[in-house]
Amino acid sequence: MATETETAENVQQPASFLQLPTAGAVIRHLYVHIPFCARICPYCAFYKERADPAQTQRFCEALLGELKKLSKHFRLEPETIFFGGGTPTALSTDQLGFVLDGFREDLDLSRLAEWTIEANPGSVSPRKANMLKALGVTRISLGVQSWDDALLSILGREHNSAQAEASFRMLREAGFKNVSLDLMFGLPGQTPAQWEDTLLRTVSLAPDHISAYCLTYEEDTEFFLRQTRREYRSEIETDAAFFETSMRVLEAAGYEQYEISNYARAGYESVHNRGYWSGADYLGIGPSAFSTVGTERWQNVCDYRNYSDRVLGGYSAVVSIEKLTPSIKRSEQIALGLRTRWGVPAEWLREKNQCEEFVTLGLLRHEESRFVLTQKGRLLADSVAEAFI
Ligand SMILES: C[S@@+](CC[C@H](N)C(=O)[O-])C[C@H]1O[C@@H](n2cnc3c(N)ncnc32)[C@H](O)[C@@H]1O
Ligand code: SF4
Numbered sequence: 001m002a003t004e005t006e007t008a009e010n011v012q013q014p015a016s017f018l019q020l021p022t023a024g025a026v027i028r029h030l031y032v033h034i035p036f037c038a039r040i041c042p043y044c045a046f047y048k049e050r051a052d053p054a055q056t057q058r059f060c061e062a063l064l065g066e067l068k069k070l071s072k073h074f075r076l077e078p079e080t081i082f083f084g085g086g087t088p089t090a091l092s093t094d095q096l097g098f099v100l101d102g103f104r105e106d107l108d109l110s111r112l113a114e115w116t117i118e119a120n121p122g123s124v125s126p127r128k129a130n131m132l133k134a135l136g137v138t139r140i141s142l143g144v145q146s147w148d149d150a151l152l153s154i155l156g157r158e159h160n161s162a163q164a165e166a167s168f169r170m171l172r173e174a175g176f177k178n179v180s181l182d183l184m185f186g187l188p189g190q191t192p193a194q195w196e197d198t199l200l201r202t203v204s205l206a207p208d209h210i211s212a213y214c215l216t217y218e219e220d221t222e223f224f225l226r227q228t229r230r231e232y233r234s235e236i237e238t239d240a241a242f243f244e245t246s247m248r249v250l251e252a253a254g255y256e257q258y259e260i261s262n263y264a265r266a267g268y269e270s271v272h273n274r275g276y277w278s279g280a281d282y283l284g285i286g287p288s289a290f291s292t293v294g295t296e297r298w299q300n301v302c303d304y305r306n307y308s309d310r311v312l313g314g315y316s317a318v319v320s321i322e323k324l325t326p327s328i329k330r331s332e333q334i335a336l337g338l339r340t341r342w343g344v345p346a347e348w349l350r351e352k353n354q355c356e357e358f359v360t361l362g363l364l365r366h367e368e369s370r371f372v373l374t375q376k377g378r379l380l381a382d383s384v385a386e387a388f389i
Contacts, residue, residue, distance in 0.1 A: 016316035018073060022293045028079045028111070029275045032063065032099075033286030035304050036090040038123060039158040045218035047288035047302045048086040055305060060095050062308040064102035066285050066317060074283065074293075076107055080114045080272035087143075089123040093131050100135040114139055114178075114271040121159040121167035129174035139178040139270075140171050141211070147201045148194055151187050168205055178268060180209035185242040187215055188223075188232045195242050196249060203253035208268040212246045213261050214239050240379050247375065260339045260381050277336040279329065287317070295329070297322045331389035338385045343372030354387045 036051035070076065081103065088096070116139040117132060124142075132140070146152055147161040159167075171179050181202055185195045202210060217227040226232045247257055255263035259277065262270065276282060284291045287307040290299050300317040301307050310317045324332075330348065337344035349355045349364075349371050358364040363377035363384050377384055 016318050017070075017291065017293075017296070017298055017321075018316065020293070020296045020298075020321070022296055023073055024075060025281060025293050026075045026077060027281060027283050027293070028077065029272060029280055029282035030076070030078045030081045031272075031282055031284045031289055032081065032083045032088075033085060033284065033289040033300075034083060034088040034091060035086040035287055037085070037087045038090055038120070039156065041156045042222035043155065043215060043218065045221055046086065049304065051090060055308070056091060056095060057098075058312070059304050059308050060091070060099050062311040063099055063286055064106070065311045067103065067106055069311075070283055070285065071106055076283070077111055078107060078109070079111050080275060081112065081116070082272045083115075083117045085118055087120045087123060088117050089119040089128060093125070093128045096128065097131050097135065100132070100137070104136060109136070112136070116141055116180075116270070116272060118143065119167070119171075121164035124167040124170055126170055126174065129170050129176070133174045133176060138176075139180065140176050141180040141182060141209075142167060142171065143182045144168075144202070145182060145184045146187065146190075146194075147198045148190075151190060151194070154188055155184070165205070168207070178208050180211060180268075180270070181205075181207045182211045182213070184213050184215050185246065186239045188226075190242075192238070192241050192245055196245050199246060199249040203250065203255070209262070209264045209270065210250060210255055211262050212250070214243065243379060247378070256341070257378070258341045260378055274340075277340055279333040279336070292324070295324045295326075297324055334388050335385040338371075338373055338388075339381050341372065343367060343370040345369060346371050349388055358384060358387070 033047070035048045036056065037048045038050075040048065040050065067076075091099070115137045117137050118141045120143050129140075142164070144161075144164045145155055145157060147164070149160050152160055168179065168181070183198060183202060185198075199212075215223075217224045217232070223232060246263075250263045251257065254265060256266070257263050258269045259273070262273065264270070281293045282291065283293070284300065287300055287304045288302040290297060298318045298321040301310065301319045307317050309315075334344055334348055337348075346366065346369050355364065355371065358377070359366065362374055363380060364371050365374050365377075366372075373381055373384060
């Protein structure tokens, strides 16, 4: 949650990326965090707040201020831009237009292959969708979560299934050829049959990409509290059944599982996420956003008012900097790479001993010069990765 707002006067000069040996680095991936939501979902641990309309335009100006500052220090030539949140479409059409115009003015977009915006059903309108399309957004990630209205209500969503379907159609009508739908499974009281229905209704709409996440009971959320009070339960065996259902239904419908939680029609894998999973450098803009360049990782302040005060007052938004050792970097690359269908170079795992054991157990397989998780291995991806990091 937000901490008390600091004014520019009382902000100490904090740690800054300007002190890092990263000057001139070429950046191909940008993440932009928009922390506003119309309603706060009881399971969500991302940094987000209900928007204060008196602050949002100022926040948009701060985003462009941070972009300008970053563009003086780095060579920003993005192949991908990802506006996430929170809910970027919680901004008004005019505010989104203002931010997107600023990005188009300040960036060299000649290499841009993908510009994604996360959207919630309920905050998409034909005018907003047309404006996003006109300003160069190429991909929308729409948070449907479920097609079951009773489950949507348990999730505290602001929309019902009919509104989600109408939003999807609105995006298609605006001309978006790359639309991804986010779904969650393992929800309180959800049966595998309900999950299968949600998957089937999803594929009947023919989105280009589907993210299917197992509900995590994140600390500091209402769902976590309910779980500790035993009102909600997460059962590993049922989660595995949900996960197997996802793989079966989505693959039969022509979606390839290219990462544990992500499925795409051929050619529609997320370029941004692939960059992140392969360990590429990226810059994060906005409150709470992380950046990683070379062996440096830093994070911006997790409070959008404080963030705006800092940036507009000429101060750094960075509140922490971490040095990544080669061993930390390699461990992260193994953990992220193993979750993808491309796996990791065999020599990264051979340095460790457990490799052949996992092959014998049927969890890993050799594919040319790489190790890739088998279908059985994908059910235990985190445990397999843990053995190597
Ligand atoms: C940044 S979030 C939010 C995007 C958008 N605001 C929304 O809610 O639709 C991206 C996705 O993360 C997933 N997610 C959020 N909290 C989760 C949790 N506790 N467990 C599993 N998935 C979660 C949801 O599927 C969500 O669409
Ligand atoms: S899940 Fe999405 S809409 Fe719900 S609180 Fe989190 S970011 Fe906001």
